[in-house]
Amino acid sequence: MPAQEPWTIQRVLDWTRGYLERKGDEHPRLSTEWIISYVTGLSRVEIYTNFDRPLTPDELTRMHAAIERRASGEPLQYVTGEMAFRHIVLTCEPGVLIPRPETEVLVDCALEALDARGEEAGPAQALEIGCGTGCISLSLASERPGTHVVATDVSPTAVALCKRNRDALGLEDAVEVVECDLAEGVEAPEGGFDLLVSNPPYIPTEVLAREVPPEVVDFEPHLALDGGADGLDVFRRILAVVPGLLAPGGTMCVELYEGSLDQASDLVAEAGGWQPARIVEDLTHRPRILVAAREA
Numbered sequence: 652m653p654a655q656e657p658w659t660i661q662r663v664l665d666w667t668r669g670y671l672e673r674k675g676d677e678h679p680r681l682s683t684e685w686i687i688s689y690v691t692g693l694s695r696v697e698i699y700t701n702f703d704r705p706l707t708p709d710e711l712t713r714m715h716a717a718i719e720r721r722a723s724g725e726p727l728q729y730v731t732g733e734m735a736f737r738h739i740v741l742t743c744e745p746g747v748l749i750p751r752p753e754t755e756v757l758v759d760c761a762l763e764a765l766d767a768r769g770e771e772a773g774p775a776q777a778l779e780i781g782c783g784t785g786c787i788s789l790s791l792a793s794e795r796p797g798t799h800v801v802a803t804d805v806s807p808t809a810v811a812l813c814k815r816n817r818d819a820l821g822l823e824d825a826v827e828v829v830e831c832d833l834a835e836g837v838e839a840p841e842g843g844f845d846l847l848v849s850n851p852p853y854i855p856t857e858v859l860a861r862e863v864p865p866e867v868v869d870f871e872p873h874l875a876l877d878g879g880a881d882g883l884d885v886f887r888r889i890l891a892v893v894p895g896l897l898a899p900g901g902t903m904c905v906e907l908y909e910g911s912l913d914q915a916s917d918l919v920a921e922a923g924g925w926q927p928a929r930i931v932e933d934l935t936h937r938p939r940i941l942v943a944a945r946e947a
C-alpha cells in the first residue's frame with residue numbers, strides 16, 4: 652500500500668472490497684459499505700457522495716480492526732454492533748444470537764394474536780422465553796404500546812444486552828427482563844398470559860454440525876441454536892410449562908426448524924387442551940412457525 656496517497660472513502664472502499672473478496676466474503680461490497688458507515692457515521696448513501704473525504708487516523712485504526720474481524724468470518728452484525736429489526740435498531744454482541752428475518756415473521760404472528768383479542772380486552776400480557784437481544788419483546792412493546800411483556804433468558808449476557816436495548820428504546824415500563832431457565836419463577840398475571848412467544852434453540856444437533864455455515868457455527872452461541880437430536884428439546888420443555896402460564900384461549904407462537912413443524916403440531920395435539928395448531932411459513936416459504944391457542 653503506497654502510504655503517500657490519502658486514504659479517501661473511495662480508496663478505502665475499493666481496497667476493502669477487494670480484500671474481503673479475496674478473504675472469501677460472499678458480499679464484499681455490502682460488508683465494506685456497512686463497515687465504512689459504522690466507522691465514519693456516514694449513511695450508506697452518503698458514502699457515495701463523500702468519495703474524496705479522507706478518513707481520520709482514528710477512523711483508519713477502527714476500520715482496520717473491523718476489516719480484520721470481518722475477514723476472519725465474523726458476522727457483520729457483531730463487527731458493527733448493530734442490527735435493524737422491523738421498526739427498531741438493536742445492539743448486537745458476540746454471545747447473543749443475531750436476529751433473523753424469520754423472526755420478523757414470528758413477530759407478525761404474535762401481533763396477529765394480540766390484535767385478535769380486540770380492543771375491549773385491554774392491554775395484553777405477553778411472555779417471551781429466550782429473548783436474546785430482545786428483538787421480539789421490544790418489537791411487540793413498541794409496535795403495540797400498552798402491551799406488557801416479561802422476557803426471560805437463561806444467558807446473563809443476553810439478559811444484560813436485552814436490558815440495554817430496552818432502555819435505549821425507552822421501553823423500561825413495558826418490558827421486564829428476567830434471568831431464568833425458561834419461565835422458572837415467573838408468576839403469571841391474574842388470568843394468565845395472553846401470549847407466549849419464543850424463538851428457542853431449534854437446529855437439530857447433527858444439522859448444526861454438518862450443514863450450518865461457519866459464520867454461524869463458529870461465532871454465534873450454540874446455546875441459542877442447538878435444539879438437541881430432533882431440534883425439539885427446548886420446545887418440549889416449553890410445551891410442558893405453558894399450560895400453567897397461558898390464559899384460556901391464549902396463544903403460543905414458536906419459531907422452529909423447518910423439518911420439525913409436523914412433529915411439533917403432533918406434540919401439541921398429544922398434549923391436549925389446545926386448539927389445532929397452525930403452521931406458518933417464513934419468507935422463503937419454509938414451514939417455520941407454530942401457532943396454537945389454548946382451549947377457551
Ligand code: GLN
Pocket residue numbers: 751753850851852853854867875876877
Ligand atoms: N434461524 C436460526 C438459524 O437458522 C436458528 C435460530 C434458532 O435456533 N432459534 O441460524
